[in-house]
Amino acid sequence: MELFNKNTRMTELVHSNYLLLPVLNRFGIRLGFHDKTVSDVCCEMNIDMNFLLAIINTFHNHNYFPEDELQSFSSKLIVEYLRKSHLDFKKVNLPKIEGLLNKLVQNSKTNDLKIIQSFYIKYKEELLEHILDEEENAFPYVLELQKVQDLNIRPIPESISTYSIQSFEKEHTNVDEKLFDLKNIIIKYLEPNYNDKHCNEFLFELFQFEREMTDHARIEDKILIPKVMKIEKELKNE
Amino acid sequence: MNNTIIVIHRSEIVRLGMSAIIRDLFDIEIILLSDIIELKNYADFTNSRIVLLLDAGIGEKQISDTISQIEKPNLISKILIRDSVAQSTCEDNCDCCFSLEVPKSRIYDLINPHLKHSKNIKAKKNSLELTDRETEVVKLVALGKTNKEIADELSISFHTVISHRKNITEKLGIKTISGLTVYAILNKLIDATTINPES
Numbered sequence: 001m002e003l004f005n006k007n008t009r010m011t012e013l014v015h016s017n018y019l020l021l022p023v024l025n026r027f028g029i030r031l032g033f034h035d036k037t038v039s040d041v042c043c044e045m046n047i048d049m050n051f052l053l054a055i056i057n058t059f060h061n062h063n064y065f066p067e068d069e070l071q072s073f074s075s076k077l078i079v080e081y082l083r084k085s086h087l088d089f090k091k092v093n094l095p096k097i098e099g100l101l102n103k104l105v106q107n108s109k110t111n112d113l114k115i116i117q118s119f120y121i122k123y124k125e126e127l128l129e130h131i132l133d134e135e136e137n138a139f140p141y142v143l144e145l146q147k148v149q150d151l152n153i154r155p156i157p158e159s160i161s162t163y164s165i166q167s168f169e170k171e172h173t174n175v176d177e178k179l180f181d182l183k184n185i186i187i188k189y190l191e192p193n194y195n196d197k198h199c200n201e202f203l204f205e206l207f208q209f210e211r212e213m214t215d216h217a218r219i220e221d222k223i224l225i226p227k228v229m230k231i232e233k234e235l236k237n238e
Numbered sequence: 239m240n241n242t243i244i245v246i247h248r249s250e251i252v253r254l255g256m257s258a259i260i261r262d263l264f265d266i267e268i269i270l271l272s273d274i275i276e277l278k279n280y281a282d283f284t285n286s287r288i289v290l291l292l293d294a295g296i297g298e299k300q301i302s303d304t305i306s307q308i309e310k311p312n313l314i315s316k317i318l319i320r321d322s323v324a325q326s327t328c329e330d331n332c333d334c335c336f337s338l339e340v341p342k343s344r345i346y347d348l349i350n351p352h353l354k355h356s357k358n359i360k361a362k363k364n365s366l367e368l369t370d371r372e373t374e375v376v377k378l379v380a381l382g383k384t385n386k387e388i389a390d391e392l393s394i395s396f397h398t399v400i401s402h403r404k405n406i407t408e409k410l411g412i413k414t415i416s417g418l419t420v421y422a423i424l425n426k427l428i429d430a431t432t433i434n435p436e437s
Contacts, residue, residue, distance in 0.1 A: 112424050115420055115423050115424065115430060116420060119416060119417070119420045122416060123416075174414065177417075178414050178416065178417065180413065181412045181414050181416075181420075184411045184412060184417075185412065185417060185420050185421060185424070188411065189421060189424050190424075191424075
């Protein structure tokens with residue numbers, strides 16, 4: 001699969017993968033591209049082009065994941081992007097999934113779906129809790145840590161020296177596994193008296209959300225956390 | 239009567255390879271051990287037919303000592319795995335042997351005669367259905383029991399519970415406890431009214 005580069009036209013980018021649309025929105029990029037290239041748009045909107053390219057290329061091509069390059073971006077950029085993704089999850093994806101599931105339950109004659117619905121609610125609560133925890137604890141810590149390093153603040157404030165990223169960030173596994181289970185239970189074990197149209201819509205949305213979540217978790221677990229741990233180590237070794 | 243195949247081999251590559259091949263051929267419980275000493279952690283072989291696939295390097299005395307500690311299994315077959323055809327082994331005390339050079343296609347014929355055939359054992363063919371024991375375990379997991387509690391309740395070892403859990407996840411494609419609970423309710427293994435799937 002070919003990588004997008006600074007000369008790729010924005011139109012071409014969306015044509016090759018429309019799932020990138022919400023990703024672009026997180027950078028403030030909106031439609032009406034005319035013949036602009038990635039580099040044109042980034043110049044115009046003052047966006048870090050290499051970061052944008054890294055994010056869209058890793059999202060588009062699952063096998064492409066240049067860890068070293070990705071870890072070279074500032075924590076601030078990464079956290080900003082993750083925060084915007086969180087906002088999408090909370091305001092767009094989860095409400096949409098929930099709405100579709102409600103419709104599916106209302107339009108189907110099987111009780112199975114009610115059980116699946118409570119499973120989903122539990123999943124959603126767990127995910128929201130995880131997001132809140134990152135927003136309130138992990139991200140502020142990361143930004144503070146980056147500031148201490150960039151501005152060479154000494155002595156290192158206690159808010160940094162007494163913590164480590166591992167005290168904030170738990171692995172994503174359990175939440176991600178629940179999403180996978182949800183999908184798989186429906187596909188494998190749903191009884192036939194459900195509404196096709198509503199069920200498909202619900203599943204499409206779940207698949208798309210899972211893809212977003214995988215990408216998101218990968219940025220946190222493989223980029224942000226290792227990067228932060230490296231900074232922590234450097235500061236400790238002084 | 240249950241069949242259990244136990245692969246005891248120092249090489250992880252051999253253990254995993256044998257496990258993959260056996261899984262392909264039979265629907266059967268498999269236990270993988272790197273050292274024969276670990277066998278004593280498995281206490282629930284009562285009333286089961288055991289096929290031991292043994293590293294030919296393990297001493298005959300060690301084998302017989304360990305086997306004598308296993309609680310009254312109905313029948314044990316011993317099959318030796320040699321590193322090469324040239325490796326000399328004491329074959330008096332084993333039921334058959336093969337070397338690592340054996341083609342995969344021969345393994346079915348080597349192991350099959352040692353298994354007890356009942357309707358539970360289909361000479362496989364991609365069965366992803368849970369065994370009765372696995373279904374029991376799913377029920378207990380869905381009811382919120384810990385692995386330790388499940389082991390006590392079914393009078394099997396902790397390790398065996400873990401191995402059942404692994405197989406269940408593999409067969410069903412469900413990884414989380416709440417996912418298994420939903421599965422159990424949908425398949426009427428447990429009564430939905432007695433349990434809250436949100437917990």
